[in-house]
Amino acid sequence: MEQLLxxxxxxIEKIIDETPDVRTYRLKINDPAKMESFSWMPxxxxxxxxxxxxxxxFCISSSATRKxxxxxxxxxxxxxxxxxxxxxxxxxxxxxxxxxxxxxxxEDIKGKNLLFxxxxxxxxxxxxxxxxxxxxRNDYKDFTILYGARTSADMCYKExxxxxxxNPTVKVILTIDKPxxxxxxxxxxxxxxxxxxxxxxxxxxxxxxxxxPIMIKYTLVSLDKLGFAPKxxxxxxxxxxxxxxxxxxxxxxxxxxxxxxxxxFTYEQLKVLPDEF
Amino acid sequence: MNLIFETDKAGLQKFYEExxxxxxxxxxxxxxxxxxxxxxxxxxxxxxDSPIPSTMSVKPLFFPKTxxxxxxxxxxxxxxxxxxxxxxxxxxxxxxxxxxCDARGLQVLDEVYKWDYIDxxxxxxxxxxxxxxxxxxxxxxxxxxxxxDYDVENSDAHDVxxxxxxxxxxxxxxxxxxxxxxxxxxxxxxxxxxxQQSVEEIKKHYKSxxxxxxxxxxxxxxxxxxxxxxxxxxFDPVSSNCISCNTCAFICPTCHCFxxxxxxxxxxxxxxKSYDSCNNGYFTLMAGGHNPRPAKYRRWRQRAMHKFVYYxxxxxxxxxxxxxxxxxxxxxxxxxxxxxxxxxx
Numbered sequence: 001m002e003q004l005l006x007x008x009x010x011x012i013e014k015i016i017d018e019t020p021d022v023r024t025y026r027l028k029i030n031d032p033a034k035m036e037s038f039s040w041m042p043x044x045x046x047x048x049x050x051x052x053x054x055x056x057x058f059c060i061s062s063s064a065t066r067k068x069x070x071x072x073x074x075x076x077x078x079x080x081x082x083x084x085x086x087x088x089x090x091x092x093x094x095x096x097x098x099x100x101x102x103x104x105x106x107e108d109i110k111g112k113n114l115l116f117x118x119x120x121x122x123x124x125x126x127x128x129x130x131x132x133x134x135x136x137r138n139d140y141k142d143f144t145i146l147y148g149a150r151t152s153a154d155m156c157y158k159e160x161x162x163x164x165x166x167n168p169t170v171k172v173i174l175t176i177d178k179p180x181x182x183x184x185x186x187x188x189x190x191x192x193x194x195x196x197x198x199x200x201x202x203x204x205x206x207x208x209x210x211x212x213p214i215m216i217k218y219t220l221v222s223l224d225k226l227g228f229a230p231k232x233x234x235x236x237x238x239x240x241x242x243x244x245x246x247x248x249x250x251x252x253x254x255x256x257x258x259x260x261x262x263x264x265f266t267y268e269q270l271k272v273l274p275d276e277f
Numbered sequence: 278m279n280l281i282f283e284t285d286k287a288g289l290q291k292f293y294e295e296x297x298x299x300x301x302x303x304x305x306x307x308x309x310x311x312x313x314x315x316x317x318x319x320x321x322x323x324x325x326d327s328p329i330p331s332t333m334s335v336k337p338l339f340f341p342k343t344x345x346x347x348x349x350x351x352x353x354x355x356x357x358x359x360x361x362x363x364x365x366x367x368x369x370x371x372x373x374x375x376x377x378c379d380a381r382g383l384q385v386l387d388e389v390y391k392w393d394y395i396d397x398x399x400x401x402x403x404x405x406x407x408x409x410x411x412x413x414x415x416x417x418x419x420x421x422x423x424x425x426d427y428d429v430e431n432s433d434a435h436d437v438x439x440x441x442x443x444x445x446x447x448x449x450x451x452x453x454x455x456x457x458x459x460x461x462x463x464x465x466x467x468x469x470x471x472x473q474q475s476v477e478e479i480k481k482h483y484k485s486x487x488x489x490x491x492x493x494x495x496x497x498x499x500x501x502x503x504x505x506x507x508x509x510x511x512f513d514p515v516s517s518n519c520i521s522c523n524t525c526a527f528i529c530p531t532c533h534c535f536x537x538x539x540x541x542x543x544x545x546x547x548x549x550k551s552y553d554s555c556n557n558g559y560f561t562l563m564a565g566g567h568n569p570r571p572a573k574y575r576r577w578r579q580r581a582m583h584k585f586v587y588y589x590x591x592x593x594x595x596x597x598x599x600x601x602x603x604x605x606x607x608x609x610x611x612x613x614x615x616x617x618x619x620x621x622x
Contacts, residue, residue, distance in 0.1 A: 004394055005346045005537060005550060009356050030355070051349045051356060051548075052541030056564070078564025093356035095349075213567070239569070240561045242537050245394040248553070249534030250561060252579070253569075255587040260393060274507045276569050276579075 004245060007049050007095030008034055013069055015090050018156040019149075022121055023085060024061065024073040027096065039064050041103030042129035043236055043264045047244050048072055049095030050088065054080040057241045059263075060099060061124040063131035073124040073156060100244035101263050104129045104234060109206045113142040115198070117219055119190050119211025120149055123156050125236045125263075126210050130164070137169060142205075146198050148175040148190040148215070152183055173198055190215050191222040202227045208234045220267060230268035237263045237270075237277060253277055280460045281471035281479075282449040289439065289447050294320050296371055296409075296463060303338060304373040314338055314372060325374030326411050326439075334530035334602055335372060335379045339402045340386065342527070343551040346537065351544040361547070366402045371459075375410045378422045378600035380434035382530025383408075388592035389533055407459050410435035412482065415489035419601030421614050423487055424494045426595045430483045442478040443485060450479065492614055496595070502621035503586050507578070511620040516577030518609040519556065525603035525613070526554030526580075531596050534560070555579045581616050 014026040029035040040046075040060050049055045056078075062071035076085045088094065106129075114133060118126045126145075133140050145164060149155045155174070165172045175186035175193045186193050190211065194200070200207075207228055209219055216235060223233055239251040239258040251258035254274045284292065296302055297320055304323035305312040311332035317323045345361035387403065390396040413420075423429050432438075436456030440448045448471060449464075451457035526532040536553040539546055553560060556576050562568040570576045588596035597613055604612035 003360075003397065005548070006358055006360075009358060011355070049539075051351070051358075052539050052546045054539055055537055075565075081564055093351075095356075095358070238563065240563045243535070246392065247389060247394070247396065247533070248536070249555065249583075252583065252587065254582075255591040274582075276575070 005097070005243065007047065007055075007097045008038075009093050010096045012088060012090050012092050012094060015088070018073060018158070019154045021076040021085075022073055022156055024071050024157075025084075025088070025094075026062075026069050026071050027094065028069050029096065030093070035068075038070070038099075040070070040099035041106065042132045043103035043125055044099035044101050045241075045244070045263060046070075046072065046096050046098030046100065047242075048074075048084075049097075050080060050084050051093075051095055053083045053087075055095075055097075055242065056080050056084075057244065059125040059128065059236070061127050063128050063135060065132055065135035073121065073127075075121045098244060101259055102261065104208060104236075104264050106132070109208075109234075110139045111204075112140065113201065113203075113205040114140050114144070115200050115205055115207045116145045116147075117190060117194060117207060117209040117211070118145070118147045119215040119219075120154060121156060122209075122211030122215070123147055124210075126208060127157060127160070129208060134164075134167070134170070142171070143169060144171045144173070144198065144200065146173045146175070146190065146194060148177070148193065148211075150177050152176050152180055189218070191218040194219065194222050195226065200226065202232075206232050206234065210236050223267075230271060231266050233267035235265060235267065235270070237265060239263070239277060280451040280457050280464075281475045282460070282464055283469045283471045283475055284447050284449060285445075286447065289326075289449070290320060292449065292464070293325060293373060296373065299463070300407075301368055301370040302373060303370065314375075323373070325409075326441075327374060332602065332606060333528050334382055334600070335375050335408075336382060336386070336530050336532075338372065338406070339383060339399055340533060340535075343549055344398075346548040346550050349541075349546050349548065366398075366405050369405050369407070371407045371409065373409050373411075375408050375435060376600070377410055377412060377429055377432050377434065377438075378420070378598045379530050380408055380410050381422070381427055381429075381432060381598045382600070384434045385531045385588075385592075385594050385596060385598060386533055388588075388594060392592070407437070407455060408435040409437045409439065411439045412441075413486060414441055414482075415486060416491065417601055417605070418491060419604040419612060419614070420490065420599060421492040421494060421601065422599035423490055424492065425496050425597065425599045426500075426589070427598070430480075430487075440479050440482050442475075443481050444478055446475075446478065448475050448479055450475075492601075494614065494618055499617055499621045500585055500589060500595070503582060503617060506620055507582065509578075509620050511622075512578040512581070513574040515616045515619050516574050516611070519573055519577060519611055520609060521556050521558060521573065521576075522608060523552075523554040523556050524606050524608065525611075526556060527552050528602045528606055530598055530600055530602065531584075555583070577616065581613065581620065584613060585617050 010027040016024040045059045058072040061073040241251045242248045246257045246260040306315040313333040349358045390399045436453045451460045584597040
C-alpha cells in the first residue's frame with residue numbers, strides 16, 4: 001500500500017492563467033519511460049502533490065490523444081490549492097499518482113449526438129472528453145457544447161473555445177450570468193439557456209454535464225423536462241478523496257467508492273445512491 | 278483433522294514460554310488496567326489469558342497507527358522521493374491471546390485490503406503472522422460477537438485456539454493448516470494429544486460461553502431494517518452525546534479509514550499514512566467548504582450504516598465484529614449496539 005501512495009515526480013512545463021482563480025498546469029513525468037507508459041481515459045483523475053503541503057484530487061483536463069503531456073486545471077479553493085497557486089512556477093517539480101477512477105463511457109456514446117453542458121471549472125473534465133471526441137470526430141454525430149460562467153472573465157480555456165468555434169463540426173453556445181458591455185453571446189444561467197436557446201433533440205443524444213452543484217441540480221431538472229432519460233445523462237462527481245485506491249474511506253456514498261466505481265456516473269446510477277453528495 | 282492437545286496451566290505456560298523464546302512474539306500487556314498488544318520477551322510481561330478483551334485491538338500490528346510512506350528531498354536540481362527504511366515485516370511472528378472477535382476483525386479487514394489494489398504490506402504482515410487465540414470463558418458487558426453474521430464457535434480467523442475446558446483441562450487446537458504445522462513443530466512435551474472427548478469438552482465450553490451474553494440481537498433483522506432507514510430521524514438523538522474524539526474508530530478491530538499527510542522541515546520531508554475516522558468533522562470537508570456530512574448525526578449514520586449495511590453489501594461480511602471495544606472506551610458511553618438497535622427498533 002505504502003508503495004502505491006508514492007507519487008511520480010513531474011515537471012511543470014507550462015502554467016496557463018485561465019481565470020483570476022483558475023490555472024492550468026501542463027505536466028510531464030520526469031522519468032521518460034514512465035511518461036511514455038502514462039495513459040488515461042477522459043474523466044479519470046490524479047492525486048496531485050505539492051510535497052510538504054499536501055495532496056489534492058484533480059481530473060486530468062486534457063486528452064491522452066494529445067501526447068507528451070497532461071493538464072490539471074486547478075481552482076484556488078482551499079489551503080493546498082492556494083499554496084499551489086502561490087508557490088508553483090514553471091520548471092518546478094510536483095508529485096502525481098494515478099490515473100485513478102473510471103471514465104466517460106466512450107463506447108456507449110459512439111455514434112450518438114453529444115451535448116456537453118459545463119459550468120465554471122466543471123468544463124475541466126469535459127474538456128478531456130471534448131478533445132478526445134474531436135480527435136476521433138468521425139465516431140460521433142452532432143457535437144454541441146454549452147458552457148456558462150459567472151462572468152466572461154471566469155470562462156476557462158478561452159483560446160481553446162475560440163478554436164472549437166472555428167471548427168465547423170462543433171456548435172458552441174456560451175452564456176454568462178449577468179449582462180456585460182462587450183458580451184455578445186447569451187446571458188442567463190445554464191439551465192435556462194439549455195431550454196430556451198439550445199433546445200436539444202433528445203433522439204440519439206447523450207448529455208455529459210459537469211459544473212457547480214447548484215447548476216447540476218437545475219440542469220438535471222431541465223434535462224428531465226426536455227425528456228432526456230436518466231441513463232443518457234452522464235456526470236462526474238466531486239467527493240473528498242485521498243488514496244484513490246478504494247481504501248481510505250473518504251469518498252464512500254453507501255457501498256459505492258466514488259474513487260473506484262466513479263467519478264463518472266449516469267444520472268440513473270446516482271438516483272439510487274443515498275443522498276449524501 | 279485438527280490437532281488437539283490437552284494440557285494444564287503449567288503445560289500451557291511452558292508452551293507459551295517456548296514460543297516466546299523462539300519467535301518474535303506479541304501479547305496483551307497490561308498498563309493501568311488496559312490491555313494492548315506489545316512485543317514481549319518474557320511470559321511474565323504479558324497476560325495471554327487476560328479475562329477481559331484487550332482494550333486495543335490487534336489491528337495496529339497489521340495496519341500501523343502511523344506508517345511512513347516515503348521521504349522527499351528538494352534541492353536545486355528538483356525533487357527526489359525515496360523509500361523509507363521501514364520493513365513491513367521480514368520474519369515470522371506470533372501473536373498470543375488474541376480474542377475471537379479481534380481475529381475475526383482481521384478477516385473482515387482482508388476484504389477491503391485485497392479488492393482491486395492489493396495492500397502488499399498488509400498482506401505480507403498477515404502471511405507472516407501466526408495467531409493464537411484464547412476463547413473467552415464468558416462474555417464481557419459490551420460483547421455481542423455471537424449475535425452477528427459469523428460463526429464464533431467454528432471461527433477460522435485464528436490459526437490455533439486455546440480453550441479452558443469446564444473439566445479443568447486446557448485444550449490447544451489447530452484451526453488452520455498454518456496452525457497445524459505450527460503446533461507440530463512447537464508443541465510442548467507435556468501436552469497429550471486429545472481425543473473425541475476433547476472435542477466434546479470444547480463444545481461444552483462454547484455452550485457455557487454462549488449462555489453468558491447480556492447483549493443479543495437479531496442481526497438479519499437489524500441489517501434488513503437499516504437498509505431502509507437512511508433517512509431515520511433516530512440517528513440524531515443516538516449521536517447527540519458524541520464528542521467526535523474518534524476513540525471508537527482508533528481502537529476498533531475493523532475501522533480502516535486513514536489520511537495521508539506531509540511533514541516538511543526546510544527541504545526535506547516525510548509523507549505519513551495514519552488513522553482517521555468518519556467521525557471527524559473535517560473527514561469529508563472539501564476545499565471551498567462543501568461537506569456532505571457536516572452534522573454529527575450524518576457522520577454517525579455513516580459509521581453505523583458502513584458497519585452494518587454498506588460493507589456487508591459490498592464485501593459480504595459485517596464490518597462490526599461485536600467486540601465491544603468502542604463501547605468500553607467511549608467517554609460518553611455510546612455503544613454501536615445501542616445505536617443500531619435504537620435506529621432499527
